[in-house]
Amino acid sequence: MNRANPDPEPGVQHGKRLIPAEEIYRRLYDGIREMNVVLAADVVAALRAARESESPADGTRPQSRTGSPSAPRPAALPGAACFVLDSILENADIAEREQLPMCQDTGFVLVFVEQGHDVRVEGEPLDRIIHRAIADAYRDGRFRNSVVGDPLNNRTNTGTNLPPAIHYDHVDGEHLTIGCLAKGFGSENYSQTRMLKPTAGPNAVVQAVVETMERAGGNCCPPVVLGIGIGGTMDWAARLSKKALLRDLGDHHRDPYYRDLEERIMNAVNGLGIGAGGLGGGTTALGVHIETYPTHIAGLPVAVSVNCWAERKAVVRW
Structure with missing residues (x-):
């Protein structure tokens, strides 16, 4: 080994933090499936x-x-607000317990990416990973596909809930944050x-x-x-x-x-x-x-x- 140019540490290459594509895919896939069936704790x-x-x-x-x-x-x-709120909370409990969508409209997916300049995704372009995670999560979760390929002419369902709307912010540092919304x-x-x-x-x-x-x-x-x-x-x-x-x-x-x-x-x-x-x-x-x-x-x-x-x-x- 050339000690003047030692091998980079695992997960680091030429000063860049490396994040494997499959790790990103798996965590995104899990998050997308969960957000459709488990209402966030702060909302509950x-x-x-x-x-x-x-x-x-x-x-x-x-x-x-x-x-x-x-x-x-x-x-x-009389009592309507209490009835509605009780029903929403009961619905959320059933959705989480049965792993069913909390609403039939499982939304158009928006994605917000904040990627540090010192981060590199290894193995696959990030937008492809995001697309793959969404399509697979919606298929495996049996979530309704709600996206049409053309907004006005021949509104045919894409059948995959793709494409999402992806927003990128490039910032200093070596962190990567991906936020997803399923917008009904x-x-x-x-x-x-x-x-x-x-x-x-x-x-x-x-x-x-x-x-x-x-x-x-x-x-x-x-x-x-x-x-x-x-x-x-x-x-x-x-x-x-x-x-x-x-x-x-x-x-x-x-x-x-x-x-x-x-x-x-x-x-x-x-x-x-x-x-x-x-x-x-x-x-x-x-x-x-x-x-x-x-x-x-x-x-x-x-x-x-x-x-x-x-x-x-x-x-x-x-």
Whole structure:
């Protein structure tokens, strides 16, 4: 052995961290299968907290999350919120126990890749690994294939739930993170992007989200999780709003300004009284997550991604 040029350590080549393709495939495959049948622990906890906060008598909540009286809202069906939340939690238990999809709409898969410059995937291009893991997980899990090959002309199902939408971020370091969302379209159909005036301010952002949820009503299968992207361009704000959905509930924005805005939006949406299943009550949203990006001096893009209670997400890290 030439001691001046020793063999690289296992998993390292020319200063790059090597991650085998099959390891990535297996962990992604497992995560994608699991996210469709096991509701994330943070979502289950939020649903249980919502159930405890509702009044069995009339579906109303005595107080808002801030402790002040709830805003006026349409009349609710007696006990409806409790019934819906109990049903959702029971459904989640059955899905996990029987290893069945928690919803018949097993979604369009979005993938967010954060790859360090000092990471190399060994054996197969990363996009092929991702495609293979999705197709195999949906086939083996007997999940519904929900993707058509052409959006307008001859909408024929691809039969594999492919392709996904893959977003890449290249960053410093030697880590690799892959986050997956199975995005159902009952809620996606009510997501919106708005181009606000640059002087609009936070009140206009709150109003944009409230109007989005007023339009959605119970059709988006509330209680929902809201991902909000602010900044960039029209398309970039939408991307941010999807990425925000990967965060755990309770993982608030690191900037106190946006953390407060998340809380304002949460209170405003819950004050609408749409409630679980759209049948009234105090919990319309389980969480609000904001992501931001620099933008042009002449604009204020705001995107709202509406996600139903079945927030199916998997994040795999190396």
